[in-house]
Amino acid sequence: MRIGGSKAGSGGRAGGKGPGGKGPGGRGTAGKGPAGKGPAGKVRRPSHDARRSAQASARPRPEREEAEIRTEPTRNPAPHHPVPRAAGPRKPAAPLVAKPAARPAPARRAPVSEGPTRAEVKAETAQVLATGVQQLVVSADENEMRIDRFLENRFPQLSFSHIQRIVRKGELRVNGKRADSKDRLEEGQTVRIPPLKLEPQESRPRSLKADDDTLGFLRSITLYEDDDVIVLNKPAGLAVQGGSGTTRHVDQMLDVLTDKSGQKPRLVHRLDKDTAGCLVIAKSRFAAATLAKTFRSRSARKVYWALVAGVPRVRQGRISTYLAREEAYDGDQRMAVAQHGEDGAMHAVTYYAVVETAAQKLGWLSLKPVTGRTHQLRAHAAHIGHPIVGDPKYFNIKNWELPGGIQNKLHLLARRIVLPHPRGKGTIDVSAPLPPHMRQSWNLLGFEDAHYDPIVDAPDE
Numbered sequence: 215m216r217i218g219g220s221k222a223g224s225g226g227r228a229g230g231k232g233p234g235g236k237g238p239g240g241r242g243t244a245g246k247g248p249a250g251k252g253p254a255g256k257v258r259r260p261s262h263d264a265r266r267s268a269q270a271s272a273r274p275r276p277e278r279e280e281a282e283i284r285t286e287p288t289r290n291p292a293p294h295h296p297v298p299r300a301a302g303p304r305k306p307a308a309p310l311v312a313k314p315a316a317r318p319a320p321a322r323r324a325p326v327s328e329g330p331t332r333a334e335v336k337a338e339t340a341q342v343l344a345t346g347v348q349q350l351v352v353s354a355d356e357n358e359m360r361i362d363r364f365l366e367n368r369f370p371q372l373s374f375s376h377i378q379r380i381v382r383k384g385e386l387r388v389n390g391k392r393a394d395s396k397d398r399l400e401e402g403q404t405v406r407i408p409p410l411k412l413e414p415q416e417s418r419p420r421s422l423k424a425d426d427d428t429l430g431f432l433r434s435i436t437l438y439e440d441d442d443v444i445v446l447n448k449p450a451g452l453a454v455q456g457g458s459g460t461t462r463h464v465d466q467m468l469d470v471l472t473d474k475s476g477q478k479p480r481l482v483h484r485l486d487k488d489t490a491g492c493l494v495i496a497k498s499r500f501a502a503a504t505l506a507k508t509f510r511s512r513s514a515r516k517v518y519w520a521l522v523a524g525v526p527r528v529r530q531g532r533i534s535t536y537l538a539r540e541e542a543y544d545g546d547q548r549m550a551v552a553q554h555g556e557d558g559a560m561h562a563v564t565y566y567a568v569v570e571t572a573a574q575k576l577g578w579l580s581l582k583p584v585t586g587r588t589h590q591l592r593a594h595a596a597h598i599g600h601p602i603v604g605d606p607k608y609f610n611i612k613n614w615e616l617p618g619g620i621q622n623k624l625h626l627l628a629r630r631i632v633l634p635h636p637r638g639k640g641t642i643d644v645s646a647p648l649p650p651h652m653r654q655s656w657n658l659l660g661f662e663d664a665h666y667d668p669i670v671d672a673p674d675e
Contacts, residue, residue: 517580519627596608
């Protein structure tokens with residue numbers, strides 16, 4: 215059966231062309247005859263496709279489809295072709311009820327993080343260290359931080375000796391240039407970290423009894439403490455940081471003082487393992503940054519006591535040299551007096567004063583370092599010909615006999631520290647007592663530790 219016009223006016227199929235004009239391009243539209251319409255009285259029923267399209271438009275669409283239509287409208291819609299409807303009564307179409315747009319589920323607010331704990335940082339960086347060269351960008355909080363402190367903060371499982379080794383070998387670069395461990399970083403700089411391979415450490419559960427013992431020990435050697443600062447009386451023989459073969463040190467002990475937010479007290483300066491006395495600890499990042507600036511600007515006054523071989527001819531003096539690291543024959547490292555301009559040579563200044571003497575064989579010196587170089591006081595004392603008693607590295611007097619009753623231990627004490635409080639709460643002024651082996655020597659030699667200390671009046675530069 216043919217629909218859509220007479221034989222003369224029809225294009226053959228619906229939508230075809232006739233002599234009188236063109237029919238619409240859609241399928242199922244009546245063709246046109248000479249008058250432009252099909253024969254009167256003949257009505258065309260909607261096609262199957264048109265009925266299915268109308269039914270689909272009457273059905274409510276799922277929310278997902280509506281959302282897609284709202285958010286991604288069609289750029290080039292197809293041309294609309296009206297579909298002729300059959301004559302006669304027709305059923306009213308079901309009204310289209312517009313559904314309200316589905317509201318997206320409110321995003322769950324993430325809990326406020328107080329920063330990773332030290333254990334979490336260790337776990338994360340353990341994998342980072344083994345992946346190869348790292349390029350780290352200095353953050354605002356790390357501005358003006360020393361490179362070795364930066365590495366300790368980013369990679370807490372790296373030992374101090376490990377950090378010094380990669381710096382000494384020139385493997386650490388800042389903005390492409392070789393850096394020293396004491397150089398200061400600036401925000402935005404890029405630090406190149408070489409590939410590091412560390413032996414996996416066995417995670418051992420911490421003993422509550424061991425933690426209590428460590429906490430009790432730290433409390434017993436605390437000379438001063440407030441909300442920002444702790445000053446410890448470090449015993450001789452206790453390392454400040456870990457190294458090769460060192461498993462017990464102050465930095466590790468500070469883990470027991472970690473607060474609820476995971477913030478652990480930080481070292482702001484160091485003492486040699488065999489040096490006793492005042493060691494300053496910062497309890498917060500703010501205090502650490504402020505105290506670091508204090509030491510860097512030489513606003514902190516440090517006084518040391520030492521027992522030396524012989525008595526300096528000049529009772530009060532100033533020692534000014536350049537010091538550089540050198541490798542000893544036994545593979546150990548020492549600081550040696552160097553010339554200005556030598557590789558690694560750094561200026562070091564120390565003031566000294568003779569407090570008491572013992573038969574011109576031993577002298578009690580009060581020392582005030584202006585700079586803070588490695589082994590500065592020990593190297594300077596040896597340089598003027600009066601090395602510190604019991605110093606295994608720098609005692610250089612041959613055939614010198616240790617007086618009876620004096621122990622062969624380093625007689626060097628960080629006696630006093632004076633520095634402004636990091637929050638402007640006045641001045642922190644703390645003194646440490648003589649360690650047992652020095653107390654024994656002082657008693658033997660008749661020295662009174664309450665004696666006036668002439669180094670107090672020494673210049674600060």
